[in-house]
Amino acid sequence: MNKTKSIVLGMALASGAFAASGAMAATTLENVKEKGHLQCGVTSGLPGFSQPDEKGNWTGIDVDTCRAVAAAIFGDAKAVEFTPLTAKERFTALQSGEIDMLSRNTTWTLTRDASLGLNFAGVNYYDGQGFLINKDIGVDDATQLDGATVCIQSGTTTELNLSDYFRAKGMEFKPIVFDTSEQTVQGFSAGRCDVLTSDRSQLAALRSKLADPESAKILPNTISKEPLGPVVRQGDDQWFNIVKWVLSVQINAEELGVTSANADDMLKSDNPNIQRLLGTDGDMGAKLGLPADFGHKVVKMVGNYGEMYDRNVGPDTPLGLDRGINALWTEGGIMYAPPVR
Amino acid sequence: MKKQTIDSKPAGPKPWYDPRVRSLFFQILAIAAVFWAGWTLVENTLSNMESRGISTGFGFLDETAGFGIIMSLVPYDSTMSYGRTFWVGLTNTLLVSAMGIIAATLLGFIIGVARLSSNWLVAKVSLFYIEVIRNIPLLLQIFFWYFAVLGALPSPRQSIEVGGTMFLNNRGLYVPEPLTQDGFGLVWGALLFAIAAVVGIRTWAKKRQLATGQIFPTFKVSVAILVVLPVLAYFIAGSPLEWDVPALKGFNFGGGITIIPELAALWLALSLYTASFIAEIVRSGILSVSKGQTEASKALGLPNGLTLRLVVIPQAMRVIIPPLTSQYLNLAKNSSLATAIGYPDLVAVFMGTTLNQTGQAVEVVAITMAVYLTISLSISLLMNIYNRAVAIKER
Numbered sequence: 220m221n222k223t224k225s226i227v228l229g230m231a232l233a234s235g236a237f238a239a240s241g242a243m244a245a246t247t248l249e250n251v252k253e254k255g256h257l258q259c260g261v262t263s264g265l266p267g268f269s270q271p272d273e274k275g276n277w278t279g280i281d282v283d284t285c286r287a288v289a290a291a292i293f294g295d296a297k298a299v300e301f302t303p304l305t306a307k308e309r310f311t312a313l314q315s316g317e318i319d320m321l322s323r324n325t326t327w328t329l330t331r332d333a334s335l336g337l338n339f340a341g342v343n344y345y346d347g348q349g350f351l352i353n354k355d356i357g358v359d360d361a362t363q364l365d366g367a368t369v370c371i372q373s374g375t376t377t378e379l380n381l382s383d384y385f386r387a388k389g390m391e392f393k394p395i396v397f398d399t400s401e402q403t404v405q406g407f408s409a410g411r412c413d414v415l416t417s418d419r420s421q422l423a424a425l426r427s428k429l430a431d432p433e434s435a436k437i438l439p440n441t442i443s444k445e446p447l448g449p450v451v452r453q454g455d456d457q458w459f460n461i462v463k464w465v466l467s468v469q470i471n472a473e474e475l476g477v478t479s480a481n482a483d484d485m486l487k488s489d490n491p492n493i494q495r496l497l498g499t500d501g502d503m504g505a506k507l508g509l510p511a512d513f514g515h516k517v518v519k520m521v522g523n524y525g526e527m528y529d530r531n532v533g534p535d536t537p538l539g540l541d542r543g544i545n546a547l548w549t550e551g552g553i554m555y556a557p558p559v560r
Numbered sequence: 561m562k563k564q565t566i567d568s569k570p571a572g573p574k575p576w577y578d579p580r581v582r583s584l585f586f587q588i589l590a591i592a593a594v595f596w597a598g599w600t601l602v603e604n605t606l607s608n609m610e611s612r613g614i615s616t617g618f619g620f621l622d623e624t625a626g627f628g629i630i631m632s633l634v635p636y637d638s639t640m641s642y643g644r645t646f647w648v649g650l651t652n653t654l655l656v657s658a659m660g661i662i663a664a665t666l667l668g669f670i671i672g673v674a675r676l677s678s679n680w681l682v683a684k685v686s687l688f689y690i691e692v693i694r695n696i697p698l699l700l701q702i703f704f705w706y707f708a709v710l711g712a713l714p715s716p717r718q719s720i721e722v723g724g725t726m727f728l729n730n731r732g733l734y735v736p737e738p739l740t741q742d743g744f745g746l747v748w749g750a751l752l753f754a755i756a757a758v759v760g761i762r763t764w765a766k767k768r769q770l771a772t773g774q775i776f777p778t779f780k781v782s783v784a785i786l787v788v789l790p791v792l793a794y795f796i797a798g799s800p801l802e803w804d805v806p807a808l809k810g811f812n813f814g815g816g817i818t819i820i821p822e823l824a825a826l827w828l829a830l831s832l833y834t835a836s837f838i839a840e841i842v843r844s845g846i847l848s849v850s851k852g853q854t855e856a857s858k859a860l861g862l863p864n865g866l867t868l869r870l871v872v873i874p875q876a877m878r879v880i881i882p883p884l885t886s887q888y889l890n891l892a893k894n895s896s897l898a899t900a901i902g903y904p905d906l907v908a909v910f911m912g913t914t915l916n917q918t919g920q921a922v923e924v925v926a927i928t929m930a931v932y933l934t935i936s937l938s939i940s941l942l943m944n945i946y947n948r949a950v951a952i953k954e955r
Contacts, residue, residue: 307912311921314612335919336613356811366810368731373899373912378627382638385628393812394628395822395902396913406902409710410730411821413811453613 247451247458248292248508251319256298259285260318263303265400266424267532267540268324268344277301280531281322284343284449284466287521288320291465291513296520305399306373310335313452320462321450324418326376331450340462342448343524344532345544345553347441348380349419351426354436356413361440365390370412372396372403380443381416404428407435414438418445423538461507468514470556471496472523474547479526482519496559503559514559524554605922620918621646627913629904631820642914649909650931656826656905657892657935663831664891665884668838673868675843686839694836699897701833706825706901713821716812725805733819734806743800750793757789758782822903826895834891841883845876877950885943889936896932906931 251257261269261281269279286296302318313321314336324346325331327339350361358364361384371377373396385392395412397403404425407415417425422437429435449466451459472478475493477485485493494500498512505511521527528545532538546552575581609616621643628638633651636644675686693701713730714720720728727734765776794801806816849872857867898905899912906928915924 307916310919314614330917331919334615336609364811366812366814368812370902373908373916376917378913379917382627386638392628393630395630396904396908397902398899398908398912402900402902405707406710409707410715411710411902454611 247319247455248461251292255293256300257285257289257292257320258302258318259288259299260302260304260309260312260321260323261285262323263305265324265421266427267420267536267538269301269303269322278531280343280527281324281449283521283527283531284322285320287465287469287517287527288449288462290516290520291461291468291509294510294512294516294520310337313337313450316452319451319458322448324420324447325450327446327448328376336453337450338453338459340449340451340459341466341556342446343466343527344420344447346418346420346445346447348377348416348443348445349422349441350438351407351415351417351422351435352413352438354434358413358438361438361442362388362390364392364414366392367414368393368395368412370395370397370403370406370415372400372417373398376443376445377416377418384442400425401428418447420532420538420540423540427537457508461509464507464559465513465517466524467556468496468517468559469521469524469527470547470554471559472514472518473525474549474556477518477523479519479522482515486515492559501560609922614919616920616923618923620920620923623918625914625917627917629909630902631818631823631904642918645914646906646910646927649904649906652904652909653892653895653898653906653931654935656823656830656898656903657895659827660830660834660891660895661888663827664834664838664887667831667835668887669842671835671839672842673846675839676846690836690839693832694840698829698833698894699900702826702829702897702901705829706821709821709825709828716808719808719813725803727806727808727813729813730821731812731818732821733824734813734816735819736803736805737815737817739802739804741800741802743797746797747790747793747800750789751786754785754789757785761785820903822898822901825901826898826903830891830894833894834887837887837890838884841880841887842876845878845880846872848879849875874950878947878952881943881947881950885940885947888939888943892935892939893932 245253259282261277261279264270265279267279269277269281272278282299282301285299285301289298290296292298302312304312304318304321304323306323309321309323309325310331312318320340321337322343324344325339326346327342331337332339350364352358364385365388369381369392371381371394378394378396381392381394393412395406397406400417400421403415403417406412408429415422415425419437419441426432426435426437449462451462453459471492475490475496477493477496482497486497486499488494488497491500495503497515497518498504498510502511504513507513510516522530525547528542529535532540534541542550542552544552545554548555572578606616622641624638625640625642625645626638627645629636629645629648631652632648633655634644634647636648671686671689674682675690677683677686710730713728716729716731718729719734722728725736761776761781762778765778769775804815806813806818853871853875854867857871862870895905896907899908902908911924911928915921918924
């Protein structure tokens, strides 16, 4: 009697321990599948990158990067829930597992990559820091900014770049650090500072928020490299690969001329590169733990990189940003993805 | 054998029935549980962070910060360490807290007394002030003062000028900076001597009043000594003071001392807001002194001012001090709202930029919390000492 009891107890304990270790070892992909949606961290509102529209739908290039991953896993670009995060909260949210991936115009730097327990899974926008200045001041180049007062938003890499730039040029400046971008713009328009500094992609959007956008202009100088991209937790290589390759598939799709409009027709393509990309040949999906046709789903539902760019930040949007260095390597830019094979 | 047992002391209750042993046991148990819980938390956090590849430790404090800070009471430039940014932020927090506490106390006492004034207009204006200010969230008031002040001020090139030496524009108030030259030590010496003299006179005057009842005009004489002696020394030493007058160069004024609008707005908002609470505390304190005290004082022929100063306020203080302490604590903690308008306090500099650049969230937040705890406990301690001094002494 006693023996049976202890055996039952032992089994229960063992299975409990097993279940516990099983739960701990569950991969991010398994967790996401179990939840039925992807939890993605984005900015609380940055035009072109991630912002809710009038109907409350999230739009932007960072948002589309998340949607592409959801399309690859579930075949449904809408299976994403977004967590708006401030610059300060973002890494903690990812580290603690509150979100599955972070796509929040985050600059890839060595410190972040190596000391925060994170991995950067590619670049979805090559940015650089620039200056917005009042036209009245009559400055045409950042080298004339000696002694200027500069408005900055906190929680970014911007402050360090700014200091480095002014120190390298032997110039002085006075930084005014605000908490949010709204306050930064308000400080700038109230005349608290001569220049506002931020990533160039944001300057256009911030300028459009001024009472009189024509009164300010963006200086031609770019003082830093800001490769922005999605981030995942360190230690789950499968998940890291998925996020990295979904983005690569989008860039490759643009290079191969596959768009959301012709994705279905392209299934019949004879081009082996397109066949591998869309999953009609090879088993690319299985290698990542994804369905074979994940590439087709991504391009069909979210589009290739060029479509994603034009829809959110391109010349026809309020931001009106030219492709510049974000053009494909075949077209004079540096957007280059490793091949799908 | 038997006798021995009778001789020895009566056996007390068994240890587990002894209330003292019991209470000691349970207290030790409780302390152990608390320490164990704390240790588990720390241990868990550390091992989890390590397993996720997040670097820990306080080594980052020695690394170069690399970012600029607009206002610093201690020498700072961007080549200094993150540890230095902590001191910059801390001194800025302490500065605005101290300025706020002084201003809020003065204003709060004036309004609190005015609220009880027999003059209808004065009483109603104070009431209006209190009800409006204390019912609007502090953050909104900070924004209001910041953008109202900024909006009203001209740009550097159209600065408001006072005598060609002081300038006011939307970048701040620029005042000449005194630079002490050789021989200024004499002025400091004279000041020290004047202070010693004042202390001596006060002691003497008090003694004389107790002995003879004659009143000596201590206040007027003290002020005269404090002003005249250093001024005299200044001219004897040959005016050893030069002024660094601010001047417009390039974008802005250089030289002199700058009081940035962020500091002014934060100080104004914190002082006005806290003063409205202090005013109510002062009013309740004064009302707590029974009317008989005032009447007795009047019957003795004391004028209104002396009645307030010698009879009412000392008794009201016993009621005022404890809640006043919490207002001081609130003010010190509310100063962390500075981050919203770009005043470089501890939260903005250390928990903002430093945290973001190093990513050492746990360490930075822990240090910041420890600092606010220390500031608050210090204020509490000082106020408790003062409270003990004014409390009723039972003899």
